[in-house]
Amino acid sequence: MFTFTITAKVPGTLARAGIIETPHGKIETPAFIPVGTKATVKSLTPEQLRDLVGAQATLVNTYHLYLQPGTDILKKAGGLHKMMNWSGPTFTDSGGFQAFSLGADHGRRSKIAGAHSREQAAADFSRSADVEISPNAQTPFARVDDDGVDFKSVIDGSAHRFTTETSIDIQHAIGADIIFVLDECAAPDADHAAQKKAIERTALWAARCLVRHQELKEEKNSRKLSEAAKAAENEPHRQQTMTASSVEAFPPSALYGIVQGGRYEDLRKESARTIGAMDFDGFGIGGTFEKGDMATAVGWVCAELPEHKPRHLLGIGEPIDLILGIENGADTFDCVAPTRIARNGSVYTRNQGRLNLLNAQFIEDFSPLDPTCSCYTCTKYTRAYLAHLFRAKEMLAGTLASIHNLYFVVHLVKQARQAIIEGKWVEFKNSFISP
Ligand SMILES: [Zn+2]
Incomplete structure (x- = not known):
């Protein structure tokens, strides 16, 4: 069984939201x-x-x-x-x-x-x-x-x-x-x-x-x-x-x-x-x-x-x-980029672009990786903690940074899907490109 159903489109663009059905469950798109x-x-x-x-x-x-x-x-x-x-x-x-x-x-x-x-x-x-x-x-x-x-x-x-x-x-x-x-x-x-x-x-x-x-x-x-x-x-x-x-x-x-x-x-x-x-x-x-x-x-x-x-x-x-x-x-x-850069100490943020946690400025920064993010890592840990884990070469560093980066891109695309469904694509795109 494999089907694809389009549920919403954005007039004047090629953007659409849909659902892919597979034998192991559905994928809500974009994804x-x-x-x-x-x-x-x-x-x-x-x-x-x-x-x-x-x-x-x-x-x-x-x-x-x-x-x-x-x-x-x-x-x-x-x-x-x-x-x-x-x-x-x-x-x-x-x-x-x-x-x-x-x-x-x-x-x-x-x-x-x-x-x-x-x-x-x-x-x-x-x-x-x-x-x-x-x-x-x-x-x-x-x-x-x-x-x-x-x-x-x-x-x-x-x-x-x-x-x-x-x-x-x-x-x-x-x-x-x-x-x-x-x-x-x-x-x-x-x-x-x-x-x-x-x-x-x-x-x-x-x-x-x-x-x-x-x-x-x-x-x-x-x-x-x-x-x-x-x-x-x-x-x-x-x-x-x-x-x-x-x-x-x-x-x-x-x-x-x-x-x-x-x-x-x-x-x-x-x-x-x-x-x-x-x-x-x-x-x-x-x-x-x-x-x-x-x-x-x-x-x-x-x-x-x-x-x-x-x-x-x-x-x-x-x-x-x-x-x-x-x-x-x-x-x-x-794409492998979110996990690959995470393991090297780089994380995405909504308003500051990509941050390298190995930079000295994060050693005493006790704020979340991205204050706008509600992922597991951002709600429980600080930039200072991850900066320490990366410097100490602890395995947990890669795990926590990967959770954040993957959540960031998965969630970004989910938000895009929501904006398509609600007819708010232009506002969403503009808020991302020039926040
Ligand atoms: Zn996060």
């Missing part, structure tokens, strides 16, 4: 989806993620779960939800962005253009998946062809390959509610010809992913029917139990296509029309953006995509970008 790279949002329990952050869903990285612990273990555990004890909706990305992140473009890939050194590319790679690259890993590389991408593991340097079919197979084995096609994400400074090649390959791969996805769904459905029939034959009264335990841990997932095209209007629109015409359950907006032009590119894409299907903006999470993304038609967002 920010915290990233749990390796089946954990770093330093938080699932209960903290749900109760203290207010997260409705989580997105985990296929690339990392494929390498560690591997799909056999995830299958034996009964799927992602059981393994990580998260009962709500889940997303997996295709693994492509991480596989591509180093090598094929000689180390020049990030979500926003401007990274040019290998060191910067490594930092961007870490940002894309909230992991540190092992110093023991061999130099990673990626090589793309029309059938997929060859890459080396960041854990041990071993060689691997993702094809359209294996990416979908792995994501089905992991068992998330919403999964993505394998796509080619070109370098930020790729020229028009290179970006055109990437959208053509992405369209070719999208069609193949769709075919493989349908095959797996049919296999699951027929397996479900035969297991139910067998159960009814053997022990009629246990039919429902058998079905629930053996099959429902792996419900058929919803598949999202991905739109690429870099910063070129004609390519973004062409990609949106081509991918939008395919029978996907929703759409991801991927790739890299020119700094300051992200919202414009999202608007080009969302104006072309079918209105009645949900849209996910991949890897964007700065507060201002979330507001502009919503205004330009995006429904859900994921």
